[in-house]
Amino acid sequence: MHLKLDTIMLFVADFELMKHFYQHVFGFAILEEIPSEWILFSAGNAKIGLHKIGSNYTDISNNSFIESNTKIIFETDADIHQLHTILLTKGVAVKDITSFTNYPYLLFIGQDPEGNMFQVIRKKEQ
Secondary structure, eight states, X not given: OOEEEEEEEEEESSHHHHHHIIIIISOOEEEEEETTXXXXXXXXXXXXXXXXXXXXXXXXXXXXXXXOSEEEEEEESSOHHHHHHHHHHTTOEEOOOBOOTTOOEEEXXXXXXXXXXXXXXXXXXX
């Protein structure tokens, strides 16, 4: 597989406290931010993202993944649809490929055998 580590993402309860910690204690530069919801820091060769935890991550009644507070994000330049199919055939728990408005990536999330979350992203074709 053609994967490289892109981002370690933490789901956080106190967004402003965690933002302050990584910005002012570690001195990481901000790459992008949605105030009080999402921030991405440059951390050397990788990135650290903080995402305000929401009710969709804590409500297990909708049969979604029960996420830990950590998600490892991998970027690929391979065909994301083919990679998704390969993981499914290997028995990996993955959700459908999706994207967001004005977000330049296709993505899917999954779980490793111990329930740790990962996400695979691929830049959209222009």
